[in-house]
Amino acid sequence: MVGARVNPRSGVLLVNLGSPAAPTPAAVRRYLKQFLSDRRVVNLPPLLWQPILRGIVLTTRPRRSARLYKSVWTAEGAPLVVNTRRQAAGLATRLTGQGVAVAFAMSYGAPSLAQGLAQLAGCERVLVLPMFPQHSASTQGAVFDALAAALRPAMRLPTLRFVADFHDHPGYIDALAASVRAHWAVHGRGDRLLMSFHGLPQRNVDRGDPYAGQCARTARLLADALDLKDDQWQLAYQSRFGKARWLEPATDATLRAWGAQGLARVDVVCPGFVADCLETLEEIASGGQRIFQAAGGGQFRYIASLNDSPAWLDALADLLRAQLAGDCQ
Ligand SMILES: C=CC1=C(C)c2cc3[nH]c(cc4nc(cc5[nH]c(cc1n2)c(C)c5CCC(=O)O)C(CCC(=O)O)=C4C)c(C)c3C=C
């Protein structure tokens, strides 16, 4: 546990997606097997999907993904886990004095939900915050399932509160806007700002997943906070996986088109990721730049995720205090 009191009455559990234990094909295979077997993520009949997963995906993807993970791995471990650990530590310094313990966990890999909850043993109330600003059944739903599974053996349940999303929270939008402005103050302002969100299969949205609507709302609020005109920014979706149709426009196609138009300077921010990870550091900061420049574009700048920046952790602490002060009394 990060700096809790002896027996605090309330606990906060931050939950993000999770990473492999090591940047090796074997560890990535274990991680992808758990992740991609979750029906919240790939909702196909297991008799159809499991042979494809085991016979094709898990025999080809781990080697390539391990190479990508290796390119972003740090001395302390996977960026997503390192950044989430720092966020938990930063929140603990803000909340522990108020009798609130803070721990973190991952939907897939380690630390598991059971390990995270064990850090909060003795808390009568537990507030679970999935670290995905926009709601999707594939992410929040997976956290909820993992939470229920982790609590199955419990003889005494805490009072629980689950934050469904925070896509329009003023503190989150302000922290994003401040981080873009700080970037502009140092590097100058690009011709256009691309707001790249993780993608989702179109059929999930057709079935009622609010994800795309919430991404659009976050993007609009951020554009307004930055006083951007409509021709100065665009929303796009990254990280397509598999053969189905995913949300559009795609980040890679957009960057290719902007490069071909000969744009001299673009900035890219990923508001759906509050912690830098493989998908931002490798896919966007490296891969996005390659695509844009190969197509003829000029300068490309990736704006880091909020990670453990003080303004973001202050906003997050406010969000958590407000949630804890709600009907959790
Ligand atoms: C931010 C929200 C996310 C949504 C929504 C989401 C949906 C989703 N993802 C996949 C498939 C993969 N995602 C992978 C990595 C990954 N995804 C997110 C976030 C969301 N995913 C994060 C933060 C990460 C990075 C993890 C890290 O360790 O840094 C991967 C694994 C990496 C790889 O092999 O490329 C896959 C696969 C699907 C199918 C999906 C929605 C249905």
Ligand SMILES: [Fe+2]
């Ligand atoms: Fe993903």
Ligand SMILES: [Fe+2]
């Ligand atoms: Fe990806």
